[in-house]
Structure formats: C-alpha cells, structure tokens
Amino acid sequence: MLSKADNELLCRIGPGTPMGAVFRRFWNPVCLSEQLPHPDCGPLRVEILGERMVAFPNSEGDVGLLEEGCPHRGVSLALGRVEDNGLRCLFHGWKFAVDGAILDVPNCPDIALRHRLKAQCYPVREAGGFVWAYMGPPEKVAAFPRWRFMDIPLANVRVNRIDADVNYMQQLEGGADSSHVGILHSNFARPGWMSGGFNPNTDPDNPAALATGDLAPALDLEDTEFGFHYAAIRQLASNEAAGRRNVRVVPIVMPTTRIIPSPAMQFVIFEVPVNDTRTATFAATFRLDGGPIDKWKLNEMSGRHNPELFDERTHGYLGTWENRFGQKREQMRENWTGIKGVVMEDLAMALSQGPIVDRGKEHLVPADQAIARARKQLMDSARMVAAGGDPIGVHTDVSRIRAIDAKVSRNVRWQDLVAPEPVSA
Ligand code: FES
Numbered sequence: 001m002l003s004k005a006d007n008e009l010l011c012r013i014g015p016g017t018p019m020g021a022v023f024r025r026f027w028n029p030v031c032l033s034e035q036l037p038h039p040d041c042g043p044l045r046v047e048i049l050g051e052r053m054v055a056f057p058n059s060e061g062d063v064g065l066l067e068e069g070c071p072h073r074g075v076s077l078a079l080g081r082v083e084d085n086g087l088r089c090l091f092h093g094w095k096f097a098v099d100g101a102i103l104d105v106p107n108c109p110d111i112a113l114r115h116r117l118k119a120q121c122y123p124v125r126e127a128g129g130f131v132w133a134y135m136g137p138p139e140k141v142a143a144f145p146r147w148r149f150m151d152i153p154l155a156n157v158r159v160n161r162i163d164a165d166v167n168y169m170q171q172l173e174g175g176a177d178s179s180h181v182g183i184l185h186s187n188f189a190r191p192g193w194m195s196g197g198f199n200p201n202t203d204p205d206n207p208a209a210l211a212t213g214d215l216a217p218a219l220d221l222e223d224t225e226f227g228f229h230y231a232a233i234r235q236l237a238s239n240e241a242a243g244r245r246n247v248r249v250v251p252i253v254m255p256t257t258r259i260i261p262s263p264a265m266q267f268v269i270f271e272v273p274v275n276d277t278r279t280a281t282f283a284a285t286f287r288l289d290g291g292p293i294d295k296w297k298l299n300e301m302s303g304r305h306n307p308e309l310f311d312e313r314t315h316g317y318l319g320t321w322e323n324r325f326g327q328k329r330e331q332m333r334e335n336w337t338g339i340k341g342v343v344m345e346d347l348a349m350a351l352s353q354g355p356i357v358d359r360g361k362e363h364l365v366p367a368d369q370a371i372a373r374a375r376k377q378l379m380d381s382a383r384m385v386a387a388g389g390d391p392i393g394v395h396t397d398v399s400r401i402r403a404i405d406a407k408v409s410r411n412v413r414w415q416d417l418v419a420p421e422p423v424s425a
C-alpha cells in the first residue's frame with residue numbers, strides 16, 4: 001500500500017518531477033531503428049517522458065532528436081523536409097542539423113541568429129535495433145549501456161515495441177510478479193487446467209510455460225548493483241523432483257528493465273514512459289545460444305498477430321473496454337482469460353487497473369515482494385537524485401546480466417546461476 005504522495009512520486013515522470021529526473025539519468029530507448037528505415041526518411045513524432053520530440057536520420061544516417069516545435073514559431077518539425085543533412089521546417093524554411101545547430105534561416109538576413117540559437121535536442125545513439133536518447137543533465141551523462149543482445153546479429157534478435165494507455169509502473173509491476181504466471185497465463189503455464197490436472201508445456205521458448213503446477217512460488221530477493229534479482233522457486237512434482245526444484249530468476253534493472261527467461265530464451269523488456277498515462281514497452285528477444293529465432297511463432301504466442309488488439313503500423317495496443325480487451329467470454333471454457341496471447345493477457349490486466357492505479361487500496365501479499373522492492377528502489381533513487389546523488393544502477397555494466405529458468409538441484413544456490421560469467425582474458 002502506498003500513500004497518495006508516494007504514488008504520485010512513483011508515477012509522475014514529466015520534466016521537473018523527481019522520478020522524471022531518475023529516468024533522465026539513464027539512456028532510454030525512444031523508438032525502433034526500423035521506424036527510421038533509411039537516411040533522409042520522413043521524421044517521426046516521438047513522445048518520451050512527457051516531452052514531444054521529432055526523430056530523423058540525416059543524409060548520412062545519423063539520427064537527431066529535436067524538440068518537436070520549431071524554435072521560430074512552434075510549427076511541428078514532424079511535417080518538415082528531411083534533406084541535405086538536415087531537417088527543414090515547412091513554414092519559413094529554418095533548417096536544423098542532428099545536433100540542433102541552425103543551418104539556414106531563409107527569412108532572416110541576420111547571420112548571427114544562426115549562432116545565437118539552437119534547437120533543443122538530446123544526444124542519441126543507435127544500437128541493438130533501438131534508437132536511444134539521454135535526456136538528463138549534460139554533465140552527468142551516463143556511459144552508454146552495452147546489453148548482451150547488442151552483440152548478437154540483429155537478424156537473430158526480435159526487436160519490437162507496443163504502446164499502451166497505462167502508467168509505466170503497472171507494466172513493470174506485472175513483470176515483477178511471478179505468481180500471476182501460473183494463473184493469468186494458465187493456458188500456457190498449465191495446459192491441463194480445464195480438467196484440474198497439470199501437463200507441462202514443454203516449449204523451451206515460451207516464457208509463460210512453467211515446469212510445475214506449483215501456484216505459490218517462494219520468492220527470494222537480493223539487491224544487486226543494478227537493482228535486484230528475484231528468484232521464484234517452485235516445487236516439482238514428486239515423480240520428477242529427484243532432489244531438484246525449478247528456479248526462475250528475474251533481474252530487475254533500474255529504472256524499469258527486466259529480463260524474463262524461458263528455458264532457451266531471454267526477453268529483455270524496457271518500460272519507457274511516453275507520458276504519465278502511456279507507456280512504450282520495448283523488447284529484445286534472443287536465444288541463449290544466439291541462434292535464429294522464430295519471430296512469427298513468438299508473435300502468435302504474445303498475441304501481436306491479432307489486428308483487433310495490435311496495430312502493426314503504429315505499434316499501438318488497441319484493447320479498451322469497448323472491445324473488452326479482446327476477451328471472448330464464450331471461449332472461457334477452454335481459455336482461462338478468453339484473451340489470446342501472453343502479452344495481451346498482461347495488457348488487459350494493466351489497463352483494467354485504470355491509467356494510474358490507486359495503490360492506497362491494495363493489499364500486498366508475500367508473492368508481491370518484488371513489486372514492493374522495485375517501488376522502493378525507484379523512490380529511493382528519486383530521493384537520492386533530488387539530493388544531488390546518483391540513482392541506483394546508473395553506473396552498472398549491464399552486459400552480463402541474465403535471467404534463468406531451470407530445474408536445478410536443491411543444493412545449488414540460485415545466485416550462482418546468474419552470477420556474471422568470468423570476463424575472458
Ligand atoms: S515556424 Fe519553423 S521556420 Fe517558422
């Protein structure tokens with residue numbers, strides 16, 4: 001349960017807010033590389049952390065991220081021409097470089113104006129199929145994160161986004177909550193649920209497939225430099241236990257990244273606030289062995305293939321109360337939720353809480369410990385940044401963080417399963 005003041009502290013991320021200051025200390029994905037498909041392609045409107053911007057690649061393919069409103073008189077630069085290494089406003093032709101420099105001012109002979117003014121812009125990098133921006137104080141710019149998926153050929157990484165009208169924290173809390181997997185995702189987690197039995201889903205790619213019908217995992221948490229790990233420990237059925245148990249360890253990487261494991265895959269998920277009540281969920285999925293992945297199969301598993309709930313063109317989630325988040329009640333005899341797809345089930349839960357849930361009314365149980373820890377670390381970070389310090393995790397090397405879902409001997413410490421691999425000499 002959170003007080004109203006703490007809930008506000010946690011959820012508001014616009015310019016000038018304490019949590020907004022936390023997010024601005026990290027490099028965050030702002031769009032997919034495929035949304036800017038070639039040099040000089042059309043500009044893309046981007047809203048991140050409550051700021052409206054425009055992203056565009058210049059003729060050399062370098063990406064700029066400028067405030068959307070033209071510094072002359074505020075016309076949207078998203079309508080502008082992208083040409084000759086710059087973005088030109090349609091209205092009076094002012095032209096801007098990717099670093100915000102003014103290259104041309106056709107309606108003003110005062111050349112000095114070009115040197116006095118600059119478009120508001122942020123540093124941008126492109127890596128791993130995402131465009132990333134740093135929106136914080138220039139003197140505190142963080143080292144660029146090297147995620148493991150950036151070292152895998154892009155063809156073998158599934159990179160995507162889905163935007164939904166809900167506060168970022170509800171999305172993160174869904175991901176920090178292992179105990180819903182065996183219930184909400186019953187169709188994937190325990191295919192025999194209709195008859196009361198348990199038939200393991202043996203698909204090693206499915207992150208919602210559980211090795212066991214144990215619905216009350218024991219949670220164990222440990223703080224790390226980047227945030228924390230939580231382990232969901234499930235008992236195996238007696239006929240296959242043989243001294244083993246199933247361990248599913250999820251890292252929560254500040255501010256809002258998690259890595260969800262399946263036995264064969266890693267799903268790295270970034271919850272990036274578009275504004276206080278809309279979130280862009282960016283994801284990079286890859287096999288532990290770096291091999292090719294079946295993107296179509298994963299899209300079907302997540303529910304992204306369904307045009308009723310996902311608009312491929314805008315990357316927008318389309319579920320609302322109007323279409324009951326895609327729920328087909330007549331199918332609920334066979335389908336636990338009546339909703340197709342793991343991600344679509346998660347989104348229905350998050351949006352049904354309302355845009356910003358009132359955490360003063362909740363009743364947390366031990367299975368919610370990871371949620372409580374994520375809130376605490378974020379709010380601690382907000383207070384530390386407000387006091388002039390650094391947020392948790394901002395100086396971490398993220399390249400060796402991993403998740404695991406495996407059956408292991410009871411003698412194995414779960415912490416050892418996710419310890420960073422030794423760096424080769
Ligand atoms: S408003 Fe953009 S050039 Fe005038």
Ligand SMILES: [Fe+2]
Nearest residue numbers: 174181342346
């Ligand atoms: Fe889920």
